[in-house]
Amino acid sequence: PAEQVATWLIQHEQYVVVNDLHKVDFWDPDAPGAAGLRSAMGVLLETNDDVQGVMVLLSHRVNAFSEEQVRLLLAAANQVASHISSAELYHLIREQAERLGHLLRQEQEEAERNTAILESIADGVILADADGSVMLFNSAAERILDLPREQVQGQLLSELGKLYGERVRTWAQALDQWAHQLKTDTEGRALDQRFDLGNRVVSVNVSPVFSGERFLGTVAVFRDITRDVEIDRIKSDFITRVSHEFRTPLTPIKGYTDLLLMGAAGSLAEQQENALAKIKSNVDRLATLVDDVLSIAKIDRGLQKLEIVEVDLRELIINVVDRLQQRPHHAARNHTVNVEIAKDLPNIQADRDRVINIIANVVDNAFSYTPAGGKIDVEAARQPGTNSVLITVRDTGLGIPENFREKVWQRFERYEEHALELEVSGTGLGLPIVKELVALHNGDVWFESEEGVGTTFFISLPINQPGYMTTTQTMMANTESTGD
Incomplete structure (x- = not known):
C-alpha cells in the first residue's frame, strides 16, 4: 500500500501528510494490505534534485501525523539520501578505480x-618522440651501431650521425635535410640510406609516425647488410668474369662469319649463305645478351661511368632504327617504320654509346612485340617547357597487360605469353638497363600502353649535363688559366 503514496509523491510533491486516506483519489482501500490503514506521511529522498527514493509512514488512525513529525522525517530523509548518494559514489569510484587499474x-x-619483441628482433630499432629525442634504443641497435644506449637515449635523432664524425657524414646530412622537410611534409615520406661503418655496411630506414595529421615521432630501423653486399659483389664479379669468357670466343666467331658472308673464302651457295646468316644472327643475339649482363654488373657495382660528348641525336636515331630494321627476324615482318626528327632538334650532351643502348633497347622492343604488318613511329623533338629533348617510340603491337606494367622495369621479367606468341628471345634486362642509363643522364623514361592497341615509350634526356664543358669552353678555360 505504501507504493500508492510513493507514486503520487514522486509525481507531485516533495512531501505529503494525508490525514484520511479514504478521502484521497489515489488511495485504493481494496489493494492488498491496505485494509485498516487510514493516514500516511511521506517524503522524497533527494540529492541535488536527483530522486534516490521515498520514505512513507502509515497508520491505522486518522490524523496520526503532525507537522513536527513531518519536519523530523524530512531531516531524517536528507541524512538517508546523503548516505545513499555517498554509498553510490563510493561504489562508482571503486568501479572506476578497478577499471583504471585493469587498463x-x-x-x-x-x-x-x-x-x-623489440629487444628480440635482429634489426636495430630507434624510437624518437615528436621533438626528435631518442626514447627507445634496442640491443640490436647497440650491436649494429656499436653505441651504448645510455649514450644515445635522450639525444636528438638528427645528432646521432654526428657521433661517428666523418664516417657517416653523408647520412647525417641526409637525416638533417629529411628532418627539416618533415616539418612541412604531411605525406610522411621515409628516408632510405646506407653507409659504411668501419668494415661493415649498414642500411637504415627512417619513417615518421602520424596519427591523422598529428606527428607523433620517428622510427628508425637499422640492418647490417655487410654479408648481403659482399654476396652481391661476389655475384657481380662472377657474372663479369663469365660474361667476358663468353665474349672472348664470340668475337672471332662473329668476325669469321662476317668474312664468310662477304665471300672471303669463296662464293657461297644459297643454302650455305642462309646457314651463315642464322649463325650471325644468333651470335649477335648472344653478344647483345653478354653486353646486357655486363652493363647490369657495372651498374650494380657503381662502375658505369658516362663519357659525355656532343651527340647528334638525328644521325644516331636514324642509324639505330636502320640497323634494327635490317635484322632478318625484324625485316621478315614487313613493319611500316616512320622516323620523324624535328628540324630544330639540338645536339645533347650525353654518353653516345649509352644513348645508343637506350634507344636500341626501346626500338628493338617495338619491333619484337609488334606483329607482322604493324606500324612503328620514332619521333624526337624538344620537350615543351623544359631544357630537354623527348624521344617517342610508338608501336601498334600487343600492348602491355595492366597486371604486368609494374614489372616492366624489373630485371629478368618478361610477359611470357606475348614472348612465346611472337617468338621473342631475351632475358628481360633491356628495359631495366634503359631505366638505369636514363637515370644516369638525369633523364626520365615512362610509357603508356593499351593491350591489343600498342605501346608508346617516352624518353626524356636533358640537353646539357651538369659540369660538362664543350671543346670550345675547355680551350677558353685553359687559355684563361695560362694567362694567354
Missing part, C-alpha cells in the same frame, strides 16, 4: 610485450 595493467603488459 593500466593491460597497458603495462602491452608495453612490456612490445619491448620484449
Whole structure:
C-alpha cells in the first residue's frame, strides 16, 4: 500500500501528510494490505534534485501525523539520501578505480610485450618522440651501431650521425635535410640510406609516425647488410668474369662469319649463305645478351661511368632504327617504320654509346612485340617547357597487360605469353638497363600502353649535363688559366 503514496509523491510533491486516506483519489482501500490503514506521511529522498527514493509512514488512525513529525522525517530523509548518494559514489569510484587499474595493467603488459619483441628482433630499432629525442634504443641497435644506449637515449635523432664524425657524414646530412622537410611534409615520406661503418655496411630506414595529421615521432630501423653486399659483389664479379669468357670466343666467331658472308673464302651457295646468316644472327643475339649482363654488373657495382660528348641525336636515331630494321627476324615482318626528327632538334650532351643502348633497347622492343604488318613511329623533338629533348617510340603491337606494367622495369621479367606468341628471345634486362642509363643522364623514361592497341615509350634526356664543358669552353678555360 505504501507504493500508492510513493507514486503520487514522486509525481507531485516533495512531501505529503494525508490525514484520511479514504478521502484521497489515489488511495485504493481494496489493494492488498491496505485494509485498516487510514493516514500516511511521506517524503522524497533527494540529492541535488536527483530522486534516490521515498520514505512513507502509515497508520491505522486518522490524523496520526503532525507537522513536527513531518519536519523530523524530512531531516531524517536528507541524512538517508546523503548516505545513499555517498554509498553510490563510493561504489562508482571503486568501479572506476578497478577499471583504471585493469587498463593500466593491460597497458603495462602491452608495453612490456612490445619491448620484449623489440629487444628480440635482429634489426636495430630507434624510437624518437615528436621533438626528435631518442626514447627507445634496442640491443640490436647497440650491436649494429656499436653505441651504448645510455649514450644515445635522450639525444636528438638528427645528432646521432654526428657521433661517428666523418664516417657517416653523408647520412647525417641526409637525416638533417629529411628532418627539416618533415616539418612541412604531411605525406610522411621515409628516408632510405646506407653507409659504411668501419668494415661493415649498414642500411637504415627512417619513417615518421602520424596519427591523422598529428606527428607523433620517428622510427628508425637499422640492418647490417655487410654479408648481403659482399654476396652481391661476389655475384657481380662472377657474372663479369663469365660474361667476358663468353665474349672472348664470340668475337672471332662473329668476325669469321662476317668474312664468310662477304665471300672471303669463296662464293657461297644459297643454302650455305642462309646457314651463315642464322649463325650471325644468333651470335649477335648472344653478344647483345653478354653486353646486357655486363652493363647490369657495372651498374650494380657503381662502375658505369658516362663519357659525355656532343651527340647528334638525328644521325644516331636514324642509324639505330636502320640497323634494327635490317635484322632478318625484324625485316621478315614487313613493319611500316616512320622516323620523324624535328628540324630544330639540338645536339645533347650525353654518353653516345649509352644513348645508343637506350634507344636500341626501346626500338628493338617495338619491333619484337609488334606483329607482322604493324606500324612503328620514332619521333624526337624538344620537350615543351623544359631544357630537354623527348624521344617517342610508338608501336601498334600487343600492348602491355595492366597486371604486368609494374614489372616492366624489373630485371629478368618478361610477359611470357606475348614472348612465346611472337617468338621473342631475351632475358628481360633491356628495359631495366634503359631505366638505369636514363637515370644516369638525369633523364626520365615512362610509357603508356593499351593491350591489343600498342605501346608508346617516352624518353626524356636533358640537353646539357651538369659540369660538362664543350671543346670550345675547355680551350677558353685553359687559355684563361695560362694567362694567354
